[in-house]
Amino acid sequence: MDVRVVRGDITALDVDAIVNAANSSLLGGGGVDGAIHAAAGPALLAECRELRRARYPDGLPAGDAVATGAGKLHARWVIHTVGPNRYAGQTDRAILRSCFARSYEVARGLGAASIAFPAIGGGVYGWSAEDVARSAAEALAAAAADGASPAGPATVLLVAFSADMEQAFRNRTA
Template sequence: MALITFVRGDITEERVDAVVNAANSSLLGGGGVDGAIHRKGGPEILAGCRELRASRYGRGLPTGQAVATTAGRLPARWVIHTVGPVWQPDEDRSALLASCYRESLRVADGLGAATVAFPAISTGVYGWPLDDGARIAVRTVREVETAVDEVRFVLFDDVAYETFVGIE
C-alpha cells in the first residue's frame, strides 16, 4: 500500500515521477489544472497528446480512463492524463471518479513510477462536491494495489487541503 501524503501547493511544481492531469477528453489542454500543466510543461506535452489523438484516442480519452505522456518542462518524468466525470446531482457517477484514480495508478505502475501527485479530480469546474470527491479519492487510493511508493495529493487552496486531510 502506498504512503498517502497531502500538500498544499501547485501540482506543476511537484518533483515526482508522475503528475496526474485532470484533463478534458480532447487531451488538448483546457482550464484549471489541465491548462496549468500544459502551460508550464510546454509544447512537448501537447505534442504527446496530439499523438495519442492521432492514434488510439481519435474521439478523445473516455471518462475514467488514463494515459501518459512526457512531462515536458515539468519537474516530473511523466504526465498521466485522466478525464474526471462532471458531477450530476441526479446520477451517481462516483464509480467513474474512482476509476480515474485506479486507472492513473495502473498507468503509473506500467511506467515504473514510485511517486505520483494527484489533484482533486473533478472538484473544480466539473462541480464535484469537494468533501465527496476527497472521500472517493482517498478511499480509492487506499484500496488499490499498486507498486507506487507515495501518492501525494496536491491541493491548490486551504479549503481543499483541510478537506483532504480531514479524510485521514
C-alpha cells in the same frame, strides 16, 4: 504507501508522475489542465495530439487514464485522466474513483515511485471536496490492499488547490 496532503502548485513538484485532470480532448484547457500544459511546454501538446490521432480519436473516456512524457516539468510523466462532469449530468462517483484508480495503475505500469494527484473533478466539473477526497481515499486504499499486483508508487501526494480541499483530503487520509 505513504499518502501525504500538500497545498500548492502541482507543476512544481518533483515526483515521477503528475496526474492531469484533463478534458477528453487531451489538448489542454483551464484549471490544472491548462497549468500543466503551460508548464510542460509544446512537447506535451504534441504527444497529446498524437494520442488523439492514434489511440483516442473520439477523446479519452471519463474514468480512464493514459500517460505521456512531461515536457519541461520536473516529473518524468504526466498521466491524463478525465473526471466525470457533474454539470453535464455525469454523477456516477464510481467514474470519479476510477480516475484515481486508473491513474495509479498507469503509474504502477510505468514503474513510477511517486505520484501527485490534483483534486480531480473538484474544479469546473463540479464535484464537492468531500466526494473528491472520498473517491481518492477509496481508490488508494484498494490499490494498497491489492497484494496480487506489483508494487505501485510508494509516495502519493494529494495536492489541494484550496483550504476546503486540503481539509477534505486530510480528513480522508488521517
